[in-house]
Amino acid sequence: MSGDARIWCDRLVRGLGQHEFDLYALSRSRRQEDEGWLPLPPHVSRVRTAPLWTAEQDGPAYGRRARRRFAESYGELAAVLCAGPGVGGPAGHGSDGAQDTDGPDGSGRMADRFGSALYGLAELARDEGGLAGALRSDSAVRTLERACRTPGAPAAARAARVPDLLAVAAHLERALRPLSLDWYGDDGLGAADLCHATAGGPAALPGLLARHFGDVPLLVTEYGVPLRAHYLAAGPDSAGPAVRTLLAAFHGRLAAEVYGRAAIITPGNAHTRRWQERCGADRSRIRTVHPGLEAGRFTEVGEAPDRADPDTLVWVGRAEPAKDLVSLLHAFAEVRKEEPKARLRVMGAPSGPEGRAYLGHCKALAAQLFPDEADGVHAVGDNPVAFEEIGGPEAPTLADAYASGSVVVLSSVVEGFPVGLAEAMLCARATVSTDVGAVVEVIGGTGLVVPPRNPRALAEACVALLRDPERRERLGAAARARALELFTVEQNIAAFHGIYLEIVSHCPVHRVVLDEAGEPLPFAAPAEAHVPGRWTGPTTRAASRGGPGWALGVPPRPAPVRATPVTAPEGAR
Secondary structure (H helix, E strand, O other): OHHHHHHHHHHHHHHHHOOOOEEEEEOOOOHHHHHHOOOOOOOOOEEEEEEOOOOOOOOOOOOOOHHHHHHHHHHHHHHHOOOOOOOOOOOOEEEOEEEOOOOOOOEEHHHHHHHHHHHHHHHHHHHHHOOOHHOOOOHHHHHHHHHHHOOOOOHHHHHOOHHHHHHHHHHHHHOOHHHHHHHOOOHHHHHOEEEEOOOHHHHHHHHHHHHHHOOEEEEEEEOOOHHHHHHHHHOOOOOOOOHHHHHHHHHHHHHHHHHOOEEEEEEOHHHHHHHHHHHOOOOHOOOOOOOOOOOOHHHHHHHHHHHOEEEEEEEEEEEEEHOOOOHHHHHHHHHHHOOOOOOOEOOOOOOOHHHHHHHHHHHHHHHHOOOOEEOOOOOOEEEEEEEOOOOOOOOOOHHHHHHHEEEEEEOOOOOOOOOOHHHHHOOOOOOEEOOOOHHHHHHOOOOEOOOOOHHHHHHHHEEEEEEEEHHHHHHHHHHHHHHHOEEEEHHHHHHHHHHHHHHHOOOOOOOOOEOOOOOOOOOOOHHHHOOOOOOOOOOOOOOOOOOOHHHHOOOOOOEEEOEOOOOOOOOOO
16 A cells, blocks of 8 residues: 555554454555565564566466366456446446346346356466466457457447457456465465455455455455546546446446455445445445544644634645645635735645646746735735645644644545545644535534535635634534544544454354364364453464464564465476
């Protein structure tokens, strides 16, 4: 993980010291790997990594039987993708509204076919040593072409040309790389009591396979929705209609499979939950767990709200087009007409090359809207809009950035869980936000919410708070109380600890404990094994399937190892 997600994962593992962890990490880029490793706590026994950004070798050549198995499974997968996305219409219907179910419980025939094809490919990868060569082969492209030409396929798929088919085959090869990893045996995920996937989509494939091969229960946490992210990224300029149609079908079917197989799904907010339910997740297995923030860093500011400049608006975040700073600047121009003393501080760094270009555009727009003002002919002009980065002399810390203004503004057009908004609430700041993502759920009536891309409404809300200090104080106090109740690290860790125990209490123990004679020891895994804390057990030894430290004794942690595709015996076909 990277960014805010990495912080969340790190806090979770460190906060659950009564559990033992093996970490399985999928990396997306060389840059992500070059960022280095975090120091690990002692209850992390092992780390295994697999790069998904670089292509592995083709692996062993398939024999006739293996080629036939691949053609059957991949052909079934392609046929399902050409039947529609599965989540494009109402629940249980395809993109054209046609009924996609054949049972009273609403389980779709296409979902069953997708799962059969996916696990068929996984079993082939386990038996033959990988899938890379087969997924890149001409046979895979021809199989996709046949499926697209099948009567009843979507019009966009029927119009697919060779470059489109090559692009889809390459995307499927990258997405299905976890199927070729050697993580699923009794010395890996197969020996776990629980597999916690910290994202959905292709990142959850190892958890799906651990459940398929070893009956390991799967917990899936999403603070964003990979399917939604795919839809946002797959705009008209990214690929042709055929590519977008087939890949939307794949990601939609994969999301439904992940949600259908998970023991429990934990969205980070109601916005994410709605997406999950739309993709087929069972409401009875969904538990909303809000992200946890370290409240201590904002205690001083939150308990001393009078530090703020009463005429200053503050925006804090990463500068990128989704944050819609252009609308914020136009709104501030309206604010200045009503409140000439008002000032705006834009605090944050750009996000990548696109963010740098966008920030430069915003600075140019601010210079046009707000020429430098001077009190006299010989005075130095001053601009009411300041662009700053956190860590400078004016705002050395994130808490200082929020403390510099009396009203915090969020002007985004796209948001998942608005972390910056929750931080502003912990700082007891009154807020004005746009109604996107989980904003309304987070605010809960402790701030003002306006429609996105509406500078006039944004300006009116800001002016209302700037003119009413008592209202700002009331809203800020209520916001801090709400954030301390719902959005702290402590509540997040406690929620996951309870969910871990709930899942393992309904699942069999995945270990075999032997006595001194080498015979299975009855009742060797008592109920107390899942009680917090470490237990001193009898002098027993565990079979090679593995187990926790209370049964085996915690061995010295080996050096991290990189996962490799399974290799078949020499000469095997």
